[in-house]
Amino acid sequence: MSSVSKGIQKVEVGLKWDPSPVGAPAHDLDIIAATYSADAPYGRPVYLVHFGSRSPDGTITLNRDSRTGQGFGFDEVMTLELDRLAPTYARVVVGVAIQPHEDQKVFGDITNTAVRIREGYTDLAQSDLTGVSGCTASTIAEFTRDESGAWSFREIIRGYDADPTSFAALMGSES
Numbered sequence: 001m002s003s004v005s006k007g008i009q010k011v012e013v014g015l016k017w018d019p020s021p022v023g024a025p026a027h028d029l030d031i032i033a034a035t036y037s038a039d040a041p042y043g044r045p046v047y048l049v050h051f052g053s054r055s056p057d058g059t060i061t062l063n064r065d066s067r068t069g070q071g072f073g074f075d076e077v078m079t080l081e082l083d084r085l086a087p088t089y090a091r092v093v094v095g096v097a098i099q100p101h102e103d104q105k106v107f108g109d110i111t112n113t114a115v116r117i118r119e120g121y122t123d124l125a126q127s128d129l130t131g132v133s134g135c136t137a138s139t140i141a142e143f144t145r146d147e148s149g150a151w152s153f154r155e156i157i158r159g160y161d162a163d164p165t166s167f168a169a170l171m172g173s174e175s
Helices: 164-170
Strands: 010-016 029-037 047-049 060-064 076-081 089-098 114-119 122-127 137-145 151-160
Touching: 010 029, 010 137, 029 060, 029 076, 029 164, 047 060, 076 089, 089 164, 114 137, 122 137, 122 151, 151 164
Parallel strands: none
Antiparallel strands: 010 076, 010 114, 029 047, 029 089, 060 076, 089 137, 114 122, 137 151
């Protein structure tokens, strides 16, 4: 890098929520990251990272995947090593989606949702998703690389009424 400022290098996205009541279907929320090329930063994602997957180069990893919200602290955690991403990538969008069930829930139906984005011990953003309480999916963050190669962060809480597959196709559209 030719810049004095290296920008954001490695971030952790954490997601937590309370389990569903006893006897009710489990609430399953998922973190999804979409990576976009420098040639088409608002085009189709080059690849997605979500439950059961990681980036081809190992720079974006879902470290913890919860299907119920049970546990202490953040139940689902994704690490993005932006400083290791190839220069061909210029944008990463991160979102949260609720897995569909026959009785579809929205964020407002799930108690104590929280999202935290941090670099090291510094919190970059926190949200309880109340602004998108009537939605089934939401973007939460956008990371972009500038001409010098430094990454920057922008919090984007934008709700969608979409299943995880449809959301993955929509989440990187221009705002």
